[in-house]
Amino acid sequence: MELTEVTKNSNIIFSGKIINLRVDDVVLPNGKITTREIVEHNGGVSILAINKSGKIIMVEQYRKPAEKMLLEIPAGKLNIGEEPIECAKRELMEETGYIAKELKHLFSFYPSPGFSTEILHLFLANDLEKGVSNTDPDEFLNVHEYTVDEIKGIMQKGLIEDAKTLIALLYYIK
Amino acid sequence: MELTEVTKNSNIIFSGKIINLRVDDVVLPNGKITTREIVEHNGGVSILAINKSGKIIMVEQYRKPAEKMLLEIPAGKLNIGEEPIECAKRELMEETGYIAKELKHLFSFYPSPGFSTEILHLFLANDLEKGVSNTDPDEFLNVHEYTVDEIKGIMQKGLIEDAKTLIALLYYIK
Numbered sequence: 334m335e336l337t338e339v340t341k342n343s344n345i346i347f348s349g350k351i352i353n354l355r356v357d358d359v360v361l362p363n364g365k366i367t368t369r370e371i372v373e374h375n376g377g378v379s380i381l382a383i384n385k386s387g388k389i390i391m392v393e394q395y396r397k398p399a400e401k402m403l404l405e406i407p408a409g410k411l412n413i414g415e416e417p418i419e420c421a422k423r424e425l426m427e428e429t430g431y432i433a434k435e436l437k438h439l440f441s442f443y444p445s446p447g448f449s450t451e452i453l454h455l456f457l458a459n460d461l462e463k464g465v466s467n468t469d470p471d472e473f474l475n476v477h478e479y480t481v482d483e484i485k486g487i488m489q490k491g492l493i494e495d496a497k498t499l500i501a502l503l504y505y506i507k
Numbered sequence: 508m509e510l511t512e513v514t515k516n517s518n519i520i521f522s523g524k525i526i527n528l529r530v531d532d533v534v535l536p537n538g539k540i541t542t543r544e545i546v547e548h549n550g551g552v553s554i555l556a557i558n559k560s561g562k563i564i565m566v567e568q569y570r571k572p573a574e575k576m577l578l579e580i581p582a583g584k585l586n587i588g589e590e591p592i593e594c595a596k597r598e599l600m601e602e603t604g605y606i607a608k609e610l611k612h613l614f615s616f617y618p619s620p621g622f623s624t625e626i627l628h629l630f631l632a633n634d635l636e637k638g639v640s641n642t643d644p645d646e647f648l649n650v651h652e653y654t655v656d657e658i659k660g661i662m663q664k665g666l667i668e669d670a671k672t673l674i675a676l677l678y679y680i681k
Contacts, residue, residue, distance in 0.1 A: 336569040336576065336647045346521050347528055349544040352622055354521060354528050359571060362647050369571040370523040372546055374622070395510040396620040397533060397543040402510065403620055410621075444618035444670045446570040446577055447584075448526055448548070451619060453670070473510045473536045496618045496627070496670040503677035 336362050338369070351410070374451035378421040379408035381439070381501040382431055383459040388478040389505070390429050390461075391498075395473065404477070404487065405495040406502075408453075417441075417454040425458060429476050430466035433458035439504060444496055453497055457505075481506050510536050512543070525584070548625035552595040553582035555613070555675040556605055557633040563658055563679070564603050564635075565672075568648040578651070578661070579669040580676075582627070591615075591628040599632060603650050604640035607632035613678060618670050627671055631679075655680050 338359040347354040353373040361367055382390040389406075396403045409424030411417065418436055425433050436456040443452055468474065479487065485506060493499055512533040521528040527547040532540055556564040563580075570577045583598030585591065592610050599607050610630040617626055642648065653661065659680060667673055 334647075334649050336649075338569055338571050349530070350542070351544050352546070354546075356523070357571065361645055363645075365645065367645055368524070370525050371572050372526070372528075372622075374619075395512050396617070397512050397531065398545050398622060398624040399617055399620050399626075403617070405620075440667075440673060441665070442668050442670045442673055443570070443573055443577070445548075445623060445625060446573050446579075446669055448546075448572060449619060449623070450572040452573075452668075471535055471537075471539065471541055473508075475508050475510075491615070493614075494616050494626075495620055496616045496674060499614060499616055499674045500670060500677060503674060503681070507677070507681040 341366065370448055372449040372451070374449055375411050375413065376452045376454070377408060377410045378417050378424060378454045378456065379406050379497045379501065380421050380425045380433070380436070381406055381455065381457045381505055382425055382429065382433065382461060383457075384431070384461050384478060388480055389484055389502075390431060391477045391479060392428055393475040393477060399494070403495050404492060405498045408497060418456065421454070421456045421458070426464055427467050427469070428474060430464050431458070432462040432464045434460045434462065440500060442500070455497060455501055515540065544622055546623040546625070548623055549585050549587065550626045550628070551582060551584045552591050552598060552628045552630065553580050553671045553675065554595050554599045554607070554610070555580055555629065555631045555679055556599055556603065556607065556635060557631075558605070558635050558652060562652040562654055563676075564605060565651045565653060566602055566648045567651060568646075573668070577669050578666060579672045582671060592630065595628070595630045595632070600638055601641050601643070602648060604638050605632075606636040606638045608634045608636065614674060616674070629671060629675055
């Protein structure tokens with residue numbers, strides 16, 4: 334059954350640094366009109382990075398919406414027009430100092446397809462050279478490196494609370 | 508290193524049916540002030556439901572932000588004050604007609620912790636009885652049941668593009 338919703342009107346509510354918000358009037362499959370609240374986001378990348386010792390590179394940062402520190406894989410937002418694979422190399426280098434020579438695409442997914450256009454591309458990087466990290470001046474994070482056994486323990490305690498990181502770790506460690 | 512961001516001001520931009528939007532002025536660890544664009548969402552649940560034949564219950568629905576049909580596990584939003592496990596039973600019944608006698612909590616996670624307060628609780632349900640589905644009048648979806656081998660094929664083709672569904676399937680099928 335085809336369930337497309339046709340847009341009748343689109344009202345821009347907010348244009349920000351990271352997200353925009355619009356409310357669309359759409360026609361449902363039964364002909365009724367409803368509204369859809371849609372957050373526009375340019376998308377991003379995340380990197381499951383494994384160093385030469387087999388350790389997984391993680392970053393810990395304060396996430397204002399969660400009001401706490403979260404332990405995540407390295408990630409970042411796509412610049413306008415930027416290729417995901419180039420963004421992944423750039424973000425990994427900026428956040429952790431690691432240079433990835435080769436990246437393998439694993440999955441692309443919508444974190445919140447009910448209300449957000451954000452799409453995330455996940456890459457595997459296991460051919461790493463150590464360079465120098467260079468975080469944005471307003472970006473603050475702690476870099477950690479964990480063995481697979483350490484990560485399993487962290488997951489079992491429920492301390493991985495970020496969707497993209499769960500996807501990467503469940504893919505890798507089972 | 509403690510990296511808490513202290514809120515100085517909070518400005519409500521929009522209050523909607525599903526989400527609200529606010530922009531916070533926060534103090535960074537270096538003392539500088541910046542803004543955080545934050546989507547408020549009441550959170551939700553998702554259910555990895557396995558029927559008596561070992562098939563995985565999936566729902567296919569049009570996702571306006573993605574402008575296409577996505578194949579996902581059953582899921583839904585928490586009502587105000589609703590317990591996640593009660594919400595999971597209700598949503599599974601409404602969307603698929605299955606009654607779950609027992610649910611096991613697997614993970615709770617933020618789909619988009621960079622800008623959204625949404626938290627999702629994922630449950631496993633493998634003790635199902637068939638009841639009668641009862642979708643919301645403005646909710647349109649197709650229910651499918653797949654064997655593990657069929658799901659593996661669908662994943663390998665890159666046709667699972669929803670984060671919570673990838674988490675559930677990677678947990679279950681590997």
